[in-house]
Amino acid sequence: MAKEDVNKLSALLGFFLPQDMLNYFEVVDVALTYNDDEEKDLFPNVLDLYLDEKDNRAEEMKGLLKPNGFTEETVVNDFPVRDNKLRLHIRRRRWITQDGTNLVLDTIPLVAAGTRFSPELAAFLKEGDGQYASYSEVIGNLVRSKGFKG
Numbered sequence: 001m002a003k004e005d006v007n008k009l010s011a012l013l014g015f016f017l018p019q020d021m022l023n024y025f026e027v028v029d030v031a032l033t034y035n036d037d038e039e040k041d042l043f044p045n046v047l048d049l050y051l052d053e054k055d056n057r058a059e060e061m062k063g064l065l066k067p068n069g070f071t072e073e074t075v076v077n078d079f080p081v082r083d084n085k086l087r088l089h090i091r092r093r094r095w096i097t098q099d100g101t102n103l104v105l106d107t108i109p110l111v112a113a114g115t116r117f118s119p120e121l122a123a124f125l126k127e128g129d130g131q132y133a134s135y136s137e138v139i140g141n142l143v144r145s146k147g148f149k150g
Contacts, residue, residue: 013049016081017088025051025090032084047084053093056105065095071104 014022028050035044050073057065070091078086095103 016078016086017049018078021051021088024056025053028052043080043083043085045084046087047081048087048089050089050091052091055093057095064098065103068094068096068102070094 010022013027031048033046033048052070071094073089073091076088076090078088080086092104095105097103
């Protein structure tokens with residue numbers, strides 16, 4: 001894919017991803033999973049975006065940390081996109097220090113504390129009493145309140 005096409009794709013995906021996500025991660029794959037049993041869930045299809053962390057080391061850290069692969073992926077639920085659930089499969093970079101210690105730099109929060117939701121989606125789902133509502137329940141109520149069937 002030409003560099004110009006990659007820039008256009010990244011610009012488009014920036015509208016669907018949590019704020020600043022593309023500053024820290026690059027999209028490495030996209031998959032859409034179709035579910036024939038549409039009655040089980042309001043959004044039966046799933047859009048999976050696979051992201052790998054970019055090299056976000058500060059300049060002074062480049063000589064101190066060496067690349068050591070990626071972590072296992074973390075799956076994060078985010079806002080639905082066009083009647084599809086959106087799941088982000090995120091792998092952070094692992095680093096090894098000069099003394100052989102493994103390190104993962106925490107440059108951007110991936111999930112809200114105690115959830116598997118992006119911080120933005122968790123804030124949206126949080127009820128007035130501080131508890132998280134069911135993803136399907138809140139989204140379903142929102143959709144039905146706007147007069148859509150689902």
